[in-house]
Amino acid sequence: MAIGFLLGGIACVLYAVLVGYFGGIKKSPGLLKFVKMKLGKGMEDDKAAKICLIMAIIVLAVGIFLFIYGGVTYAG
Numbered sequence: 001m002a003i004g005f006l007l008g009g010i011a012c013v014l015y016a017v018l019v020g021y022f023g024g025i026k027k028s029p030g031l032l033k034f035v036k037m038k039l040g041k042g043m044e045d046d047k048a049a050k051i052c053l054i055m056a057i058i059v060l061a062v063g064i065f066l067f068i069y070g071g072v073t074y075a076g
Contacts, residue, residue, distance in 0.1 A: 004070075012063025019056045020052065035048040036048050
């Protein structure tokens with residue numbers, strides 16, 4: 001596996017775990033405040049938490065794809 005795919009996959013999984021846990025499950029006020037600041041000031045906390053969970057799932061899927069694609073491409 002090429003090192004770029006490995007590092008990209010690890011970064012995606014790490015991002016998904018941290019944002020999914022702190023933003024979606026634990027609902028950390030600091031992260032939710034940051035999400036609301038970037039996406040819209042009038043947003044509710046529940047909507048920001050759902051956005052965190054959705055983005056965590058999408059990025060986790062990208063990370064899994066990077067692991068699989070890197071492993072298949074460079075299985076030499």
